[in-house]
Amino acid sequence: MPSITIHDVADYAGVSRATVSRVLNNNPAVDQALRLRVEDAIQALGYQPNRTARRLRAQSSNVIGLIISDIRNPYFLSIIQGVEDVAYAHQMSLILCNSDEDPTKEQMYLRVMEAEHVAGLIMVPSQSSEEQQLSRLKKIGIPVILLDRVADDFEVDAVKVDNERGAADAVRHLIALGYRRIATITGPVHLTTGRERYTGYRSALEANGLAYDEALVKIGNFKTESGYQLTRELLAMAEPPDAIFVSNNMMTLGALRALREQEIRVPQEMALVGFDDMPWSGDLYSPLTVVSQPTYELGQEATNLLLRRLADPGLPFRTVILQTRLIVRESCGAKLRS
Amino acid sequence: MPSITIHDVADYAGVSRATVSRVLNNNPAVDQALRLRVEDAIQALGYQPNRTARRLRAQSSNVIGLIISDIRNPYFLSIIQGVEDVAYAHQMSLILCNSDEDPTKEQMYLRVMEAEHVAGLIMVPSQSSEEQQLSRLKKIGIPVILLDRVADDFEVDAVKVDNERGAADAVRHLIALGYRRIATITGPVHLTTGRERYTGYRSALEANGLAYDEALVKIGNFKTESGYQLTRELLAMAEPPDAIFVSNNMMTLGALRALREQEIRVPQEMALVGFDDMPWSGDLYSPLTVVSQPTYELGQEATNLLLRRLADPGLPFRTVILQTRLIVRESCGAKLRS
DNA sequence: ATAAGTCTGGAAAACGATTTCTCTGAGAGT
DNA sequence: ACTCTCAGAGAAATCGTTTTCCAGACTTAT
Numbered sequence: 109m110p111s112i113t114i115h116d117v118a119d120y121a122g123v124s125r126a127t128v129s130r131v132l133n134n135n136p137a138v139d140q141a142l143r144l145r146v147e148d149a150i151q152a153l154g155y156q157p158n159r160t161a162r163r164l165r166a167q168s169s170n171v172i173g174l175i176i177s178d179i180r181n182p183y184f185l186s187i188i189q190g191v192e193d194v195a196y197a198h199q200m201s202l203i204l205c206n207s208d209e210d211p212t213k214e215q216m217y218l219r220v221m222e223a224e225h226v227a228g229l230i231m232v233p234s235q236s237s238e239e240q241q242l243s244r245l246k247k248i249g250i251p252v253i254l255l256d257r258v259a260d261d262f263e264v265d266a267v268k269v270d271n272e273r274g275a276a277d278a279v280r281h282l283i284a285l286g287y288r289r290i291a292t293i294t295g296p297v298h299l300t301t302g303r304e305r306y307t308g309y310r311s312a313l314e315a316n317g318l319a320y321d322e323a324l325v326k327i328g329n330f331k332t333e334s335g336y337q338l339t340r341e342l343l344a345m346a347e348p349p350d351a352i353f354v355s356n357n358m359m360t361l362g363a364l365r366a367l368r369e370q371e372i373r374v375p376q377e378m379a380l381v382g383f384d385d386m387p388w389s390g391d392l393y394s395p396l397t398v399v400s401q402p403t404y405e406l407g408q409e410a411t412n413l414l415l416r417r418l419a420d421p422g423l424p425f426r427t428v429i430l431q432t433r434l435i436v437r438e439s440c441g442a443k444l445r446s
Numbered sequence: 447m448p449s450i451t452i453h454d455v456a457d458y459a460g461v462s463r464a465t466v467s468r469v470l471n472n473n474p475a476v477d478q479a480l481r482l483r484v485e486d487a488i489q490a491l492g493y494q495p496n497r498t499a500r501r502l503r504a505q506s507s508n509v510i511g512l513i514i515s516d517i518r519n520p521y522f523l524s525i526i527q528g529v530e531d532v533a534y535a536h537q538m539s540l541i542l543c544n545s546d547e548d549p550t551k552e553q554m555y556l557r558v559m560e561a562e563h564v565a566g567l568i569m570v571p572s573q574s575s576e577e578q579q580l581s582r583l584k585k586i587g588i589p590v591i592l593l594d595r596v597a598d599d600f601e602v603d604a605v606k607v608d609n610e611r612g613a614a615d616a617v618r619h620l621i622a623l624g625y626r627r628i629a630t631i632t633g634p635v636h637l638t639t640g641r642e643r644y645t646g647y648r649s650a651l652e653a654n655g656l657a658y659d660e661a662l663v664k665i666g667n668f669k670t671e672s673g674y675q676l677t678r679e680l681l682a683m684a685e686p687p688d689a690i691f692v693s694n695n696m697m698t699l700g701a702l703r704a705l706r707e708q709e710i711r712v713p714q715e716m717a718l719v720g721f722d723d724m725p726w727s728g729d730l731y732s733p734l735t736v737v738s739q740p741t742y743e744l745g746q747e748a749t750n751l752l753l754r755r756l757a758d759p760g761l762p763f764r765t766v767i768l769q770t771r772l773i774v775r776e777s778c779g780a781k782l783r784s
Numbered sequence: 785a786t787a788a789g790t791c792t793g794g795a796a797a798a799c800g801a802t803t804t805c806t807c808t809g810a811g812a813g814t
Numbered sequence: 815a816c817t818c819t820c821a822g823a824g825a826a827a828t829c830g831t832t833t834t835c836c837a838g839a840c841t842t843a844t
Contacts, residue, residue, distance in 0.1 A: 113831090114831065124793065124795075125794090125830085125832095126793070126796095126833080130792095133832080137793085138793080139792065139793085158502075158561065158563065158829090160502045160562070161830035161832090162830080162831055163498045163799095164502050164800065164830080164831075165830080165831045166832070167799070171541075174542075179526055179527050180524065180527060180725075182523065189517050192542075201558055203539055203540065203541050204530070204541070205530070205540070219494060223495060223496065224497050225496065361725070361729055364729055388730070390703075391699055391702055392729050392730055393729055451801085452801060461823075464803080464823070464826095466801095467803080475822060476822070480823085495800085497801095499799070499800035502801075503800080503828075503829050504829085786844090787843090787844085788841100788842085790842090791839085791840075791841090792838090792840100793839105795836085796833100796835085799830105799832090802827100802829090804826090804827080805824105805825085806823100806826095808824095809822090809823105811819085811821095813818080
């Protein structure tokens with residue numbers, strides 16, 4: 109119960125606490141014989157330095173904060189794992205928070221991170237207008253890395269994916285397959301992900317001489333239910349689309365569900381391309397053609413960026429943009445038409 | 447950069463640090479006027495008590511450690527959310543670790559938790575023989591709650607699901623539908639989940655007068671690949687089964703993939719019942735009939751158990767057993783046969 | 785042989801909060 | 815009016831480390 113402190117080790121080895129500390133921190137100015145004696149004592153007592161005390165003294169911790177916007181979304185799983193793996197390799201722990209897309213909760217967690225004196229923070233912001241909070245954190249000296257949803261011009265480190273190009277790839281693919289009436293279900297415009305994927309959709313249409321039709325654009329909230337509803341709306345149109353590009357994984361599931369419910373064959377009667385791959389995307393009712401994000405790498409990259417900044421706070425800010433990859437399965441109809 | 451301390455607040459309000467501390471902790475022995483002055487100062491400076499210092503002084507923290515065995519498995523998502531929600535409601539933070547089913551990593555994280563002086567620990571053990579580590583943690587006075595994989599007799603608090611009954615429900619359902627040659631793909635015997643689901647399978651067979659056939663039992667490792675391989679083995683048998691009960695979600699995905707690959711129609715040519723529901727289980731190639739675990743509640747319950755123990759360390763140990771629910775979709779063939 | 789310089793390791797001051805102890809002053813009781 | 819009591823607030827110790835400063839001891843050069 110009363111855990112062993114540096115004091116106990118010092119007593120056991122018959123030296124001062126300072127010496128034990130020096131041994132722990134590999135300070136060369138300690139005699140070999142003493143060092144061994146101290147190390148024996150540490151072994152014998154099973155001593156483990158108290159991280160809290162260390163942190164207090166050092167005014168810095170080896171804890172990374174990670175704020176996710178929706179932990180129920182499997183998209184974040186490999187991201188978390190990417191972060192965790194890199195953090196683990198650098199002996200850092202992870203505090204995980206789930207803002208649940210709720211700005212209040214997010215704000216509260218930001219304060220927790222501050223009080224917790226985490227070394228740095230990786231976050232998927234729930235809303236774009238959090239700049240004041242971020243600048244507040246920056247003022248305290250906690251480095252922040254933004255993930256996934258990132259305005260390019262804001263002066264922080266950030267990691268994201270080339271959303272516009274990814275979306276354009278998907279839509280271009282549909283066009284190449286011969287679809288002409290391509291709808292999109294996209295995300296909220298106040299999130300860069302929603303905006304950029306929409307832009308990609310639109311630019312691909314225009315680059316290929318297809319008319320842009322406002323009626324074919326539905327704005328969802330990245331949740332399954334919204335994908336389901338909006339797909340039904342599209343199906344109810346007088347002149348429904350022949351293909352849908354859905355800009356995230358959960359809404360794609362919703363779309364698929366709506367289509368199946370109405371017994372619309374995918375891709376024969378409606379082609380579908382989604383955003384975000386999942387390990388089971390190929391096992392779905394209709395194996396999904398998707399724009400795949402390198403999620404694990406996103407997590408890794410974010411953590412690397414953070415470690416880099418911790419090592420050298422003076423570096424210029426950087427936004428790392430990773431590329432997506434179009435994975436062609438069956439929901440787009442490529443196999444049918446080729 | 448130099449964050450505001452209790453000292454600054456004291457200076458600003460013209461009182462001693464002790465008084466500020468008293469205000470913070472709602473100590474009644476402080477004059478109303480002074481209290482207001484201090485609160486103003488706190489507001490004005492935007493002061494936030496340093497949790498590290500608090501933790502050091504109080505020798506206890508408001509951090510809960512959560513060690514998961516495989517973060518890539520969506521099964522843990524709602525568990526994490528359940529834990530997070532309850533923790534959040536009690537102003538506690540979460541340190542998340544992923545042991546990756548690796549005992550070495552797990553051991554290392556246990557040490558981190560110890561050094562981190564977390565208030566308590568919720569863990570999904572990667573192996574059953576960790577008793578020495580657990581008792582070590584218990585010796586230090588960190589309460590541990592075991593989750594999911596739990597030996598009933600071990601004297602810790604634990605939360606699990608009634609695996610045997612869940613498995614038996616599934617198999618009984620298959621039997622009722624008329625299947626007679628029912629195989630199972632189960633988990634490692636050294637995990638209670640694997641063992642108990644196997645027992646449930648076997649007892650359901652025997653209770654219904656069906657012969658138990660060793661050849662129809664395959665032992666996997668709870669990963670997709672293993673479900674895939676073992677299903678292929680079952681299919682390659684001279685006399686293949688007519689139904690398979692797979693004892694976790696990932697292996698069920700593997701099974702489904704193997705079946706689809708060989709163009710075996712589910713459930714017409716092979717019925718399938720899995721363990722663990724996922725939000726998209728109904729959207730798969732064949733909508734899965736599954737034994738659903740109340741994952742969110744598991745997380746909640748584990749956290750409640752932990753909070754309960756933190757509040758009163760003297761309580762007797764308790765194992766909470768939640769019930770599963772059979773969700774009937776199409777992969778078992780119920781709709782065809784009814 | 786002595787002075788200067790190098791090592792070693794101990795004592796003590798931080799880090800920021802809490803808590804016990806102590807002291808001051810005001811109010812009450814005689 | 816004097817003492818006793820008690821409330822309220824400050825001083826100081828404490829939590830477990832790290833780190834600076836300093837004092838001895840030993841080495842080396844003159």
